[in-house]
Amino acid sequence: MIIGSICHSSVFFSVNLANIKKISCKIVSFFSLDIIYYFYGLYLFHFKVFFSKTVTPMKNLNFQKLLENNHLWIQEKLNEDSDYFEKLSKGQSPRYLMIGCSDSRVPITSLIKAEAGEVFIHRNIANQVNLNDINLLSVLEYSVEHLHIKHIVVIGHYNCGGIAAAVDGVNQGLIENWVSPVNELYYKHKEELSLIEDNHTMCDRLSEINVIEQAINIIKTPILKRAFKSGQFPKIHAWIFDIYTGKIVQQDLKENSLIENGLLPKNYFEVVNSEN
C-alpha cells in the first residue's frame, strides 16, 4: 500500500512536474513573445519617429498614399540637394535605354538603384521588340539618334505572366495577339523546352530565350543599322531579372556569331569597348 502510494505520488508528482514544465514553458513563451512584441513595438515607434520621411513600401497602398509619398519623395530629394529639381528640369542625358516587361514586380530603376534622368525606358508585356511597333521604334530612334545612349538593355524576368500566356494560349483578347511572337518562339525551341518537365521552369527558360531574341531584334532595326554605318553605336544587352532572388542574370548574346553572320559590324567590340 505504501509502495502503491509512493508510486501513485511519484506518478502524480511526475505528472504535475510535466504540467508545471508545460505551464512554465507557456508562461515563458508568452512573456518571450510579449517581450518580442514590446521591443518590436518600440522599434516600429522609433522607426516611425526617426524615419517617417521614408517612402512607404508598396503594401496596401491606397490612392491618397500615392500623393503623400510624392510629398515625402520631394522632401527627400530636397534634403539631399536643394537644387535637385532645378537640375532635373534642365534636360536629360541618360546612358541607358531599357526595354522591359510592364509587370509591376520589375521596378527597373529601383533594382539597379538608378536615379531620375539615368535610364530611358520603354515597357510592354513580355518585353517585346516588334519591328512594326511605332511606339518602341520612336523610343529607340530618339534614344540612339538624339540622346546617344551607350547601352541598350532588354530586360525580361522569370515568372512572367506574358510568357505563360503565350505558352498556355488561354488568354482571350489582345494580349494573345501581342505575345504571339513568344508563342512562335516556344514552338521554335520546343525540342529543348519539352525536356523540361516543370512548367514554371520551362517558362523561365522561355523568358531567357525571349529576351535574347528581342535583343537581336533591336540589332535588326533600321535604326541600329544606321547607327552601325555612322560608326557610333550602343552596346546591346539581354538581361533576366530573377524575381525569386532579385538578381540580374546576364544572357549570352553570342556576339561573335552575330558578327560572323553580318548582323553586327566587324568593329562592334572595338567601338563599344572604346565608347562605353
Ligand SMILES: [Zn+2]
Ligand atoms: Zn512579364
